[in-house]
Amino acid sequence: MTFAYADAPVWTQTPFVRTALAPELKARFDDPAWQRETRTSAKAQAARDSLAVNLTNLKHLDDTGVRIGFGTGSGAAPERVLGVAEHRELALMVQAGFTPMQALITATSRAAELLDLVDRGSLEAGRRADLVILAADPSRDIANSSRIVEVWQAGRQQAVASSASP
Secondary structure (H helix, E strand, C coil), rough: HHHHHHHHHHHHCCCHHHHHCCCHHHHHCHHHHHHHCCCCCCCCHHHHHHHHHHHHHCCCCCHCCCCCCCCCCCCCCCCCCCCCHHHHHHHHHHHHHCCCHHHHHHHHHHHHHCCCCCCCCCCCCCCCEEEEEECCCCCCCCCHHHHHEEEEEEEEECCCCCCCCC
């Protein structure tokens, strides 16, 4: 979805996203000539059309009871920024018609169930202590999922970039 960076919506300009971008990628995304060329390309329009169909299909599949997983394949292309792509996926799920809570459950406990990872996916005694502490409630606004205060992995607090939260 390179076109999203060319269109420069608000989410692409947040400190959360800007901090995650490699300098060369940030320079490309900020280049007005690249933005203009990318935004108006046939490839970008095809991607926009595809995204609209994908969002409709995602909601239809969920409504009919198909078990939905979560994962972006981050890292497959330079524009798929690790950490950012997952938050974008949450936002797209909400755009498709999921409630923020449905998107969060899909990304956590349902994803763990689909992968048969019985030691994670929810906060319970005896499960892996992987969690993110946020500054605001993502069930009210999925954009709050990027307002990260603390990250815990396997019960140990991890370093968080100071500009990761707004």
